[in-house]
Amino acid sequence: MKSLPRLAKTTSQRIVRNPQQAFAAIFVMFLTFFSLAGFILIFAGSNTLLSYFESRPQVTAFFKDDTKVEQIDDLKSSLNETGKISKLKYISKEEALAIYKERNKNEPILLEFVTADILPASLEVSATDVKDLSSIAEILKNEQSVEEVVFQKDIVDTLIAWTSTIRTAGAGLVIFLLVTSFFITLIVIGLNISIHKEEIEIMRLVGATKWYIRTPFIFEGVFYGVTSAILATTAVWGALLWFSPVLQKIFAGIPLFPVPTKIFFLLLAGEMLIGILIGITGAYIATRRYLKV
Amino acid sequence: MISFHKVTKQYNGQPAIAEVSLEIPDSEFVFVVGPSGAGKSTILKLIIREELPSRGKVFVDEWDIANLSDQLIPHLRRKVGTVFQDFKLLPQRTVYENIAFPLEIVGLGDAEIDSNVREVLELINLAGKADHFPQQLSGGEAQKVAIARAMILRPEILLADEPTGNLDPQSAWEIMQLLAKLNDLGTTVIMATHNMDISSSLPHRKIHLMEGRLVKDTKDKKGKKEEN
Numbered sequence: 466m467k468s469l470p471r472l473a474k475t476t477s478q479r480i481v482r483n484p485q486q487a488f489a490a491i492f493v494m495f496l497t498f499f500s501l502a503g504f505i506l507i508f509a510g511s512n513t514l515l516s517y518f519e520s521r522p523q524v525t526a527f528f529k530d531d532t533k534v535e536q537i538d539d540l541k542s543s544l545n546e547t548g549k550i551s552k553l554k555y556i557s558k559e560e561a562l563a564i565y566k567e568r569n570k571n572e573p574i575l576l577e578f579v580t581a582d583i584l585p586a587s588l589e590v591s592a593t594d595v596k597d598l599s600s601i602a603e604i605l606k607n608e609q610s611v612e613e614v615v616f617q618k619d620i621v622d623t624l625i626a627w628t629s630t631i632r633t634a635g636a637g638l639v640i641f642l643l644v645t646s647f648f649i650t651l652i653v654i655g656l657n658i659s660i661h662k663e664e665i666e667i668m669r670l671v672g673a674t675k676w677y678i679r680t681p682f683i684f685e686g687v688f689y690g691v692t693s694a695i696l697a698t699t700a701v702w703g704a705l706l707w708f709s710p711v712l713q714k715i716f717a718g719i720p721l722f723p724v725p726t727k728i729f730f731l732l733l734a735g736e737m738l739i740g741i742l743i744g745i746t747g748a749y750i751a752t753r754r755y756l757k758v
Numbered sequence: 759m760i761s762f763h764k765v766t767k768q769y770n771g772q773p774a775i776a777e778v779s780l781e782i783p784d785s786e787f788v789f790v791v792g793p794s795g796a797g798k799s800t801i802l803k804l805i806i807r808e809e810l811p812s813r814g815k816v817f818v819d820e821w822d823i824a825n826l827s828d829q830l831i832p833h834l835r836r837k838v839g840t841v842f843q844d845f846k847l848l849p850q851r852t853v854y855e856n857i858a859f860p861l862e863i864v865g866l867g868d869a870e871i872d873s874n875v876r877e878v879l880e881l882i883n884l885a886g887k888a889d890h891f892p893q894q895l896s897g898g899e900a901q902k903v904a905i906a907r908a909m910i911l912r913p914e915i916l917l918a919d920e921p922t923g924n925l926d927p928q929s930a931w932e933i934m935q936l937l938a939k940l941n942d943l944g945t946t947v948i949m950a951t952h953n954m955d956i957s958s959s960l961p962h963r964k965i966h967l968m969e970g971r972l973v974k975d976t977k978d979k980k981g982k983k984e985e986n
Contacts, residue, residue: 667846
């Protein structure tokens, strides 16, 4: 086995002398890890999004502007009488304005012309059993004072359908890219082996062991994996920070931001591990396939 | 001791050597002679297990070449140094680095490598060209570097496959002197050559091959004379 500095020198010489191949390998692996990190962040985000909506009141009824307090009280009583209600919360126009102001406190323009009058009062209803939600929503829809009923289950169902599609497509794409990366590593190292055919032949003749010949190629594979993992994770994290202000506006009120820095390091560690595994496996198979030691 | 017992090596059904039996004791200098295609290189390739015999047995000391484990092959090749007609030097490495190469492989430290390489460079009179690349050397110098690389691990046996084939007479003579010097130091030297001028000018044993068959072995002749 070679000493580490000698091994690093041999590996770096091979990479520097064939920069196009190294670039191709790193670029394809970069795309893989970029997509992987992107999809992992989308998975994590969609889970937070789902939990947020699942924890929200399950049905919300928005009242017409001319609704009297008595009408709302009557509605609350009739809902309570069904025995299906776990929680009822009335949000007055003033409370709605306070919530709106809190959510948009950094956007003075949005607050300028908004008054309590233009915001509807609402009733947030949670059911003891999810199965009863449809009948509760039906009661609210039939109430004359109610302008609109937002059924949280519809939102959650739509989100689940979307995230499931994204997850399936994402997993498919990532698997495809992982397999591509593996084969690109194999081809690049195979090419490098053929370039160093003479050197390898001489190594064999002067008594080099299989592992002495193999190790620099495996180091080369690991270098491609680790470099592309670092580049991809940093790029995804940079993009996330860049788009954070826009995303924060879109998902206002949902606890998605700021994304903890810990996640960046976990992503980096995970991707480096996958990079090392692809590098080692690709290089090992290439050396087994192309090195007649 | 190297021994061949009724060794046949075939390529696509055609024998490169057939039914060859011979023994080469330690510290001997032997020429393997014959025209191109006689099987000289095959004999050398079998000794370093670049090829396996189709039939028969090849032994290098106690090692049966055909049954040598993968782990032992590198050890065999450190025990047997090899020199080629086309030198097989690494073009992107300097003279120093080419000679140091086998020492790196066995895992010697930089200081030890340096002292060994400097010593060998002095021996072959190329200390001044340590930083030259192979393409900057003459044929004779390149072959000296190849011999130095083959000898740096102090192998017991040195195989030389047409080492003077690409050289002018003066360089060829220098190479022969170097090989003789190594033999004097106790190394077994087996040199394949089709150059009868060189082999006949030296008194060493000659194994003659023709179309893959051993047709004459001067040791046998000498032996018979001694018996008489």
